Amino acid sequence: MDIIVILLSVSGLVFFFATTVGILRFPDFYSRMHAAGKGDTLSSLIMLLALVLYNFHDFNLANLLVALKILLIVVFIFMASPTATHAIIDAGYESGIQPWTKKPEEES
Amino acid sequence: MIWQLDLSILTLIVICAFATIMVKDLLSAAIIFGAYSFLMCLLWTEMGAVDVAFTEASVGAGVSTVLFIAAIHQTTRRVGFRKSGRGLSKAIGLVAALLTGLVLLIAETDFPGFASPFSPASLHLSPYYITQTLHDTNVPNIVTSVLADYRGFDTMFETAVIFTAGLAVIAILRRYKKDDQCELPEPYIISEGYPDTIIRFVARQLVPFMQLFALYVVAHGHHSPGGGFQGGVIIGASFILLAISYDTRMIIGLMSEKTNILLGNIGVLIYAGIGFLCLLLGANFLDYSMLSKVLPATDKVMARSHGMLGIEIGVAIAVMAIVISIYINIVSCGKYDKDV
Numbered sequence: 424m425d426i427i428v429i430l431l432s433v434s435g436l437v438f439f440f441a442t443t444v445g446i447l448r449f450p451d452f453y454s455r456m457h458a459a460g461k462g463d464t465l466s467s468l469i470m471l472l473a474l475v476l477y478n479f480h481d482f483n484l485a486n487l488l489v490a491l492k493i494l495l496i497v498v499f500i501f502m503a504s505p506t507a508t509h510a511i512i513d514a515g516y517e518s519g520i521q522p523w524t525k526k527p528e529e530e531s
Numbered sequence: 532m533i534w535q536l537d538l539s540i541l542t543l544i545v546i547c548a549f550a551t552i553m554v555k556d557l558l559s560a561a562i563i564f565g566a567y568s569f570l571m572c573l574l575w576t577e578m579g580a581v582d583v584a585f586t587e588a589s590v591g592a593g594v595s596t597v598l599f600i601a602a603i604h605q606t607t608r609r610v611g612f613r614k615s616g617r618g619l620s621k622a623i624g625l626v627a628a629l630l631t632g633l634v635l636l637i638a639e640t641d642f643p644g645f646a647s648p649f650s651p652a653s654l655h656l657s658p659y660y661i662t663q664t665l666h667d668t669n670v671p672n673i674v675t676s677v678l679a680d681y682r683g684f685d686t687m688f689e690t691a692v693i694f695t696a697g698l699a700v701i702a703i704l705r706r707y708k709k710d711d712q713c714e715l716p717e718p719y720i721i722s723e724g725y726p727d728t729i730i731r732f733v734a735r736q737l738v739p740f741m742q743l744f745a746l747y748v749v750a751h752g753h754h755s756p757g758g759g760f761q762g763g764v765i766i767g768a769s770f771i772l773l774a775i776s777y778d779t780r781m782i783i784g785l786m787s788e789k790t791n792i793l794l795g796n797i798g799v800l801i802y803a804g805i806g807f808l809c810l811l812l813g814a815n816f817l818d819y820s821m822l823s824k825v826l827p828a829t830d831k832v833m834a835r836s837h838g839m840l841g842i843e844i845g846v847a848i849a850v851m852a853i854v855i856s857i858y859i860n861i862v863s864c865g866k867y868d869k870d871v
Contacts, residue, residue, distance in 0.1 A: 499737070506733040513727060 424476065431473035438466035451523035452515050460508030464500065471497045536577060544570045558600065558608050565596035581756040582674040585748075589764040594854055597771055601861045668835040670753040678758065679839040683817040687802050690846050694799050697853035701792075704865035727776075734776035741769040749847045753839050759846025763798075766847070767854030779862055782855070791856040798849025802842045809838075817842075 445458025471493050478490045547567035554560045568591030575584035643650030660673055660681070670676040678686050742765075749762030774782040786794075806817040814821035819838025820831040829837060 499740070502733055503737060506730060510727070510730050513730075 424479070428473045428477045431469050431476065435466045435470035435473065438462050438469065442466065452520050453512060453522050456508055456512050456515070460505055460512075464504040464508075467500055467504070468497055471500070532578065537574065540570055540574045540577070544574065555610050556608055557603050557610060561596055561599035561603060564599065565592050568592040568595070580674075582672075582758070585756050585761050589761045589768070594764050594768055594771070594858075597768075597775075598857060598861060601858065605861065605864055667832065668839070669832045670836050670839060672753050672755065674756075675753045675758050675839065675843075676835075679753075679842055680817075680819065680835055683806070683842065686842070686846070687799075687806065687817070690799055690802055690849050693853050694795050694849055697795055697856050700857045700860050704860040706865040730776045734772050738769045738773055741772070742766055745769070745847075749843055750840065752843050753836060759843035760850055762843075763847035763850030764854055766851040767858070770851075770855050771858050774858065774862070779859060783859060786852070786855050786859075788856070788859075791852045791859075794852035795849050795856070798845045798847070798852065801845030801848065805838060805841050805845070 439462065442458055442462025445462060446455050449455045449458055475490045475493045475497075478486045478493070480486075544567060547563055547570060551560050551564045551567060554563060568587055572584045572587040572592060575581075575587060647653065660677055664673045664676045665671060668676045668680055670680075745762040745765035747762075748757035748765060749759055752758035752762070770782055770786060773785075805819070805822075808825070809818045809821050810816050812821040812824050817838075819835040821834070822838050823829045823831050823834035826834055826837055
């Protein structure tokens with residue numbers, strides 16, 4: 424059990440790290456939001472799942488309830504986080520941010 | 532307490548505080564301020580003050596950021612160019628600030644040390660609350676019982692302060708006449724929501740859960756962290772989410788100005804009314820133990836618990852109405868969408 428928990432939380436951290444690198448290194452707004460939205464959702468899901476498993480160390484009703492609450496948080500993050508990313512990108516598109524292209528001189 | 536975590540969070544908080552002041556772009560300042568609030572919330576959770584952290588997360592990081600952004604949306608993002616004062620006035624300001632700091636430092640030496648176990652509060656007051664609260668009021672959450680029972684008078688006026696803030700926002704922003712225009716830039720019409728199916732669908736799915744959770748926070752406030760303020764803010768935030776994802780008109784249809792002001796009044800009235808009920812029953816103001824005469828099948832201890840629940844509901848109603856009314860007033864430039 425411990426091994427699974429450690430594996431899940433470490434992989435969540437790896438995805439968080441990738442998200443951060445993506446936000447810092449990607450060239451424009453859209454690709455940055457792409458990194459932030461996908462990486463954030465996945466890594467927080469994985470880490471919360473690790474917490475759920477960690478709760479089952481001694482199995483009783485209270486721990487089961489805590490695990491269920493964390494699972495509810497997982498569901499809500501799974502709904503809300505991609506929607507928020509979509510809303511931000513949509514707002515960016517509405518306000519006319521040009522996507523990055525490889526040849527900037529063709530923009531004009 | 533993990534001191535490494537504390538230290539890193541505190542460092543980040545100080546950085547965020549300075550960044551909020553130094554940044555020229557007001558929108559960035561609002562976002563950084565939200566991050567600051569969230570870090571404060573983390574710090575408080577880490578120190579074990581979950582109730583305060585909950586308030587900070589819902590009010591500081593949640594609603595106030597939304598209100599700031601709405602206000603920036605209606606005005607401008609840029610900091611006005613300020614003419615730097617003359618050298619003399621700057622020097623006077625510096626001297627005054629240093630003198631005040633010196634006086635405060637001198638006064639501080641008379642206080643007991645920070646978190647000292649021998650301070651009067653830790654020696655006499657806290658042990659009473661910690662040992663006697665469950666016996667006195669049958670409420671496991673000591674913070675709620677201190678807020679709503681032992682110090683109920685304070686909390687009543689906190690609610691009144693929130694109500695007054697709502698009244699002040701209405702008094703400043705609300706424009707009743709069409710020609711009563713002030714010198715603001717032409718407001719961007721925010722009430723016509725951009726029809727995005729995904730955002731609307733998800734918001735529609737989330738709102739019932741948010742409101743259910745808020746009711747849980749209010750009703751369960753004396754057994755778990757939470758209470759009237761947090762629950763009221765969460766209900767208000769669910770309405771604001773609808774207002775953002777749909778349009779403001781729909782919210783005005785649900786919660787008109789009259790309803791808002793009425794609900795704000797009713798909330799404060801419930802609080803004060805419970806206090807007066809205790810007075811009528813022959814006890815002190817806000818001494819809930821006398822409510823056992825009115826409430827069926829309760830002894831004096833349970834009556835205090837129920838009295839707390841009653842005033843939490845009042846606080847929640849007032850806070851919800853005031854948050855919604857402040858948001859609508861800011862976002863519609865005080866016009867309530869009559870002629871946008």
